[in-house]
Amino acid sequence: MPGYAVGVDVGGTNTDGVLLDPSTTSLASKDSIKAFFKSPTTSNPSQGIETVITTLLQTAKIDAKEVTSVTIGTTHFINAVLEKDRNRLAPVAVIRLCGPFSRDVYPAIDWPADLRDIICQHCGFVDGGLEIDGECISNIDESQVAAECRIIKEKNITSVVINGIFSPSDFEHRQEERVAEWVRKYHTEADVVISKEVANLGFIERENAAILNASILPFAKSTIHSFEHAIRRLELHCPLFITQNDGTILPAQLAARLPIRTFSSGPTNSMCGAAFLVQNQTEKESMLVVDIGGTSTDVGMLLANGLPRQAAAVTEISGVRMNFSCPDVKSIGLGGGSIVRRNSTTGKLAIGPESVGHHIQWRALVFGGDVATATDYAVASQGLAGIGDAGLVPVAVKDEIPEYTAVVTQMLERVIDSMKTSDADIPVLLVGGGAILAPDTLKGASRVVKPEYSGVANAIGAAIARVSGTIDTMVSTADRTTQAVLEDISKMAVDKAVENGAIRESVKIAEMDVIPLNYIANKARVIVKAIGDFDFSIPTTRSSIDADESFIENVVVEKKPSDEPFAAEVPALDISSYKPTVTAKREWIISEVDLEWISTGCYILGTGGGGTPYPHFVRLREMMRKGSVVRVISPEDLKDSAVVACGGGKGSPTVSIEKLPANEQMEAQRMVYDKLGYQPDAVIALEIGGGNGLQGMILGASNNLNVPTVDGDWMGRAYPVSWQITPVVVGGDKAHFLPTAIADGNGNNMLLLSGTSEKLIERIFRAALSEMGSHVACAKGPCSGKNTKAYVIENTISLAWRIGRAVALCRSKNQIDSVADAIIEEVGGNESAQVLFRGKIISVERKTVKGHVYGEVVISAADVSGAGAAMEFSGLLKIPFKNENIMASAIDVEGEGGGYRERAGSNLRVRCVERRGDWDPRI
Template identity: 85%
Template sequence: MAVLRIGVDVGGTNTDGVLLDPLATSQTNRGILAWHKSPTTSNPSQGIENVITTLLQTAKVEAGAVASVTIGTTHFINAVVEKDHNRLAPVAVIRLCGPFSRDVSPGIDWPADLREIICQHCSCVDGGLEVDGELISNIDESQIAAECQIIKAKNIKSIVVNGIFSPSDIVERQEERVAEWVRKYYPEADVVISKEVANLGFIERENAAILNASILPFAKTTIRSFEHAISRLKFQCPLFLTQNDGTILPAHLAAGLPIRTFSSGPTNSMCGAAFLVQKEAKKESMLVVDIGGTTTDVGMLLGSGLPRQAAAVTEISGVRMNFSCPDVKSIGLGGGSIVRKSAVTAKLTVGPDSVGHHIQTRALVFGGDVTTATDYAVVAQGLADIGDARLVPASAKDDLPEYTAVVTQMLERIIDSMKTADHDIPVLLVGGGAVIAPDTLKGASKVVKPEYSGVANAISAAIARVYGTIDTMVSTADRTMQAVLEDIQKMAIDKAVENGAVRESVKIAEIDAIPLQYIANKSRVIVKAIGDFDFSIVATRPELPGTSEDVVEHEVVAKKPSEGGAAVEVPPLDIPSYRPTVNANREWIISEVDLEWISSGCYILGTGGGGTPYPHFVRLREMMRKGAVVRVISPDDLKDSAVVACGGGKGSPTVGIEKLPANEQMEAQAMVYKELGYHPDAVVALEIGGGNGLQGMLLGASNNLNVPTVDGDWMGRAYPVSWQITPVVLGGDKAHFLPTAIADGNGNNMLLLSGNSEKLIERIFRAALSEMGSYVACAKGPCTGKNAKAYIVEHTISLAWRIGRAVALCRSKNQIDSVAEAIIAEVGGEKSAKVLFKGKIISVERKTVKGHVYGEVVISASDISGAGEGVQFSGMLKIPFKNENIMATASIGVDGKEEVVASMPDLICVCDASNGEAIGTPEYRYGLLVTVIGIQASEKWTSTPRGIQIGGPRAFGMNVDYKPLGVFQRPQSVIDEFARLSLSL
């Protein structure tokens, strides 16, 4: 019986191959019978054929002895990165969404040139689910038939079907049924259903599905060429491709889901390295450091044998997606890195530029004229088989200690940034450039350079396994979470078996249960199972449709370039010199730059809650591009008699990642003002924190209202419930905003004409919204300009803008380590804010109580800057949260004594140390490097006992007294600052 496996990795420079006997992996050669590395050819199938031929000849085996051939390739991701018209097909999208998402078109957040190539049609039809599985509406076959005719007339042959909450749809199977109808009415088309590509997150899943559909014709052509190469070698075994998570996919399935191979390169490095040291691994997590010619890529290999996955959202070529890919960090350090010594500082630097694949002609040890990291490695380690150390001048040899120190520090920094705990962890070095690394590194329990590490990618391809993943919403109202998890695990195992795994070999690799905010007894559960492929069920290799003669015919025809020729490269924004527009009427006219900064600042001010502003940001930006004008005015300019409207979202932010808005915000406002019989003069956001921070501007810029937005809000942050607002603090326990309305965007509306208090109104609407999809728009009745000025937390849009600008400026200067200090400077300086902690998240616990997500995140102190100046903090910081962060408690001294360092209503903001952006409580996960910033709350909350009673720690069940973090500094108005500058000019 055939048992041997072949793994091939097709890289940009080399094509590597390995012939492996899986029954001999315990031997000293790890079962590797032959390996070969050769330059990648312009026709990749020819290179694959050459490598495999060499492997068979070297090992003296026949093709019939091979049980599988597995290929890893970067061809498909390169087509997207290079934005190649010849390899990308136009795509049509059919959304099953009912009235929702129509203002956010496919590709709305893409680079314009890539969107122009791919996104050619969108239709919104009936369908979609609510978060609890109820139907938004039924799908309609006649609508699909009509859309197919339109798409066919446009000669688009790649179609995406995307339904709201489709990953949770295991009963209605709307996407699957619509795909069948598309094939019925347009059989020539390729159909991609979004739930097979990615998980929850409507925009990001759709983006991934569109890219997958666009690459399909090229993927089929490429994989068919792989098939023909295997056939020419007389193989009858199955052909697989490696996936982003380290598992394999049969070639005929990979031809339908090429996006799953996009990030397989780094994954293969990790899995191949783990295989080479599996005796020593003992199921513990390990760091794999892959040192190539130009970069060093570092990833975490978990005890499960799978790479640690990146955060929920990743970006490729400017497109946000949420498909699974490994968490990999890269630095400009490789065997070809250029080494210099500054004539000014006399300091030695390594990289980030490199001679790359020219190393054998440019490096000193090969007779070249460029000093590289390889030159120092040859001198230090006496590597006569690599080059001639005598060609390296004595001056360079004198710098060897400094060179070693620099390389060591670079590697130790990136290793520390990838670790998820303070203890040392094994480090595996692979890649052709691994010779430049030292034998010991701080933070590494041991440094291993395994034999055959130069072809680790190909080894991983040969030994990869199959998987099954279930990502769904579950209810625990009538069952325990344990019982639910047991059922989901069985489903994941069945899925792995369905994908080709031997049932007895399948193990559960990952389990994640995330309670949903504001929704009682509802959680998102993700379970992944992995196992060995069952070769006994594949007697022959399934052929892709078509023959070798079809290869040229199926290539994508290049689109004609758009009028105006190549895209003009836009120079980067000069942030320090940028000035927002404030007109003669003291109206701040929001630009796209302003909006981006405000959005970033809103999420930071959300203190972990409020939901991501991103879907609202792209919607408002699109409105602006179509002519909408967003005007912001100072509360100081409001007339006492002005009518000020208020609106925002109410419910679970989780709903917002799938069910993009319909017209519910305006429907709620229309009910209120139809009842009142007049029109508002301005609008104010309910809260500045999170997605609601943009709602005031969305409402104000709409055609229905067309009024300015007031620079302020009723919270100065985010709070879990809408009665925790300054009007209730300062105006007493009564109903301040009547009438009040809610709308769900799908025809279900409520208008409340009277009520005893804002708190009771909140409870009434909370009961209703659970039956309305767990998310509604809320329009609070108007208040006068006089009351607005008395209650408002002033200039919080300005504050969000300044915070977002500070983050953008630090990022543009590559000074992310200083982003916390930059934010503090914008919110009043060290008297008003402080860095509470820096470190890594080591624990997250969550539970749902009465629809609110309670939990606690634990952060362990760590030097996250990599500056080598020592850890600024020690011990741990604990942050309990109820949707938003409630309190921060630091452990003090060796006895672990705890001290409260900040609490509500002061703002406790957790930011991602890698980019300065906010991290919401649903996004807390193990291993994230974070900076925690405390900001003093407005005196509207802190100046009276009532404010502390409503918004302080005891309001959330914390038995501690509130202590001010600092002195509140009134945010500086953008309008005041830049109106004065305009006058002075």
């Protein structure tokens, strides 16, 4: 039976509601919106929801029985994390299914200490986990799980996370599901969260998300249960939904299990609502949505498909890295309640970020208060009817209106420019209750649209949200076409959407991607998202949410006062004046700041491959915090007789995002030096690019070696195979490093005593590592100090440091567009490197051949005159790659037919700057 949909968005300042007729949503908004209402948010969200829905029904003269759905968007769960509120965050225990792996990178290792201390109270490492090919690292053991449950119960922890290596790809063994059953068996009061239901591939980031999800479960259950009680009291007999980060909905009982999926739903609702409000006024094109609320302004990109542009694969909330779907949103402290004052130092007018929030109706000047807010200036300048009394605004404030308008315009134009991917003007939609603050024209906007009902766009977005199903998995592509693989995974995504409540006939594939895995033949990561309309014909049952009934009616979302003192604010690092520590013995003692910059530089020197340094970065940082000292020395300080060890990872970097290392690096080194009967004097990284760039420092700082690391490597960047090194270039393709060894960390080791060439040794080891989880640690045999000085590419750790420092400087100054120029300046200026091209990636092609990913990136030129570029670019740039890249071809585009003519070829390698005679990384 046709009915009405209610959308409610519970914000920090206001609770907005809208009553929508779904049968007319294809018409103009005025025909489908039957009523809307905005009310100040109260400490008890259920009361505000009741007030809003009651008003909607009375205004539209609609009987409660005619409402077919209620969808609520809320920021309460993310606020609990942002505020680090012990009253709303439960302690969590983690059980890792990992075998011998990941033990040096414990849960929440990279979290802010105060948040980790509140939440993470136990971790148990047990057998389990999968290899990238789906084989078990080890079988799960019920007795081990039972033992962990006894400890968890003794600690009075009821929120438990199960996280297994490569669990999102585990469709056969179902290890996480089986362990969850055992936990419920031995700890009957436990709330169990399995990581694969929360997020996708990326062990650390998925676990982080699962831990936060588990921590807010009790509060989320009580809050959502209070929402359901509000619906019952209104005698609404319809399903309740909660909006997700990606613009789709979850049934209330599922949202109570996965509250983390609601973290960024507020901005998403606004973007989707904005798209609905202009659906008959604009063509299908990308648009920026500027949502101005009571406290802040959120800016996001709405794509032509009607969905928000998603953020990078890794997002960060309250200092915690996660990898769940999240809209790409930038926020600034500009809202209707923003406090306006004159800066005592500069004398200039400043707006926000402080805000009176939902106290605006008695603190703002137009309402008889004594605080000048952005709303006061807007009312005084525009004569807005129905918002307070403009006559209460003092003359002194009215005299500042021109300056106020200029500041608002500048704030909005800056954030708009930061969200654009090119300098072309783009349509801007202004929504939110504070949209009245914005001018009618903005630099960078092709047009500024303030649609009708824009003040409740967030509630509209909630009301029209759809159902999704996403599959992110590893699959075999052997003897199958890409199209066949996509068809199979697409069917799974459609089934997932239907399982979540969508009408099968309405489900469409919204996104899909196939990513071949580096170094692994016939294996790819496939991501498919399907979206459809909710099936309101599905019988609904009353809440299955298990919440504390005595707490339901007293859910308070404001943070309670705490007796704990505020943590002292850590002063920001002065990057320009920072200098690393170099001892009188010419040893560079690596600090955490140095390490962070080096990691950034290693990532960039990976030239598109090499794997992320992040897991190795947090591991080494933890070693340093526990007392390990990382020493880096110049190659020229090596004695000719010195013994220099070398180590690094071999195989697919994709493995490292899931299977965090065990002790395989040191096991491989032990095999070599136990055979030789002596120990090395120093260690050098195989390659500086990617994750291997940190391996030399990890080995050198370990208790087993405790030797300095040479400031250099054998590649100067990252290359696909380990025989592509300077010793082979200089000394020929013979076996330079014998004996040499590999270890997989799970008890499988190989020592090669002789070989005819580095190339053949590589082929032998690659044949073996394909059976050892597609990733191993490699220890190359010793190199003399004399040969190291002859072969080394000098000062590449220093180079990575300089690159990382340049990036950090640009970030601190919000000058990301200039980062390439800053890097070039750091590494020696135009004589060392140059900007070849600036533009936007328009296509990426990939295919797997003999375990390597071959492909091509095509970049279209963009006008970047505003980025400080000294030259303009046109046409296209094509960058072919074999895992990593090494060259680029610029292409002229001739005529409308799109004919291409190759213009030039360029080497992308950044030349290292030699600093002989006076080595000092501080120079």
